[in-house]
Amino acid sequence: MTGNVEEEETADPETAGRVPATTSGDSAEKRGGGDRSAFVAAGAVVVACLGLVLYGILGTEDDAAPEQQKTPTAAVTYEVAGKGNVEVSYLARGSEGRATVEANVELPWKKTVHVPLGKRPTISILLDDEGGQARCALAIRGEHVQGATASGAYGRATCAGELPAPPRTHDSTPK
Secondary structure (H helix, E strand, O other), rough: OOOOOOOOOOOOOOOOOOHHHHHHHOOHHHHHOOOHHHHHHHHHHHHHHHHHHHHHHHHHOOOOOOOOOOOOOOEEEEEEEEEEEEEEEEEEEOOOOOOEEEEOOOOEEEEEEEEOOOOOOOEEEEOOOOOOOOEEEEEOOOEEEEEEEEOOOOOOOEEEEOOOOOOOOOOOOOO
């Protein structure tokens, strides 16, 4: 009985005595060169992925994100001169206008940064516990604005200036 396949009874005399394709272990498609539906599905997935990648890289003109507006800035020069160990805190570039802190600054110290219009450029100095004497100065667009002196242990000084507000953009909303 080994190697024999049972024949099925069929009503069709032409197929009588033939072994059905499903009993041989492989379908007709697999015997003919592989499972074509799997290749078609895999090809569709590859084409879809390629399309998404190209869309992400090239994008479309209609969907292009509007260019972010850059915040206008002004050049501000901070300067500290004197003797002693100081901590310097100053306002620097960025739309947020956040403070930057530098500890144990060796004097003299000078830095020019860009501060967003509408922000208040400020420099603060703090001497350590050994004291000393230090002077801060602030210049906007090359013109001296303010100076202040700190002395003694934990002496403090602050210099500040004013920058004009950024120009207003015109919006298209009706009034």
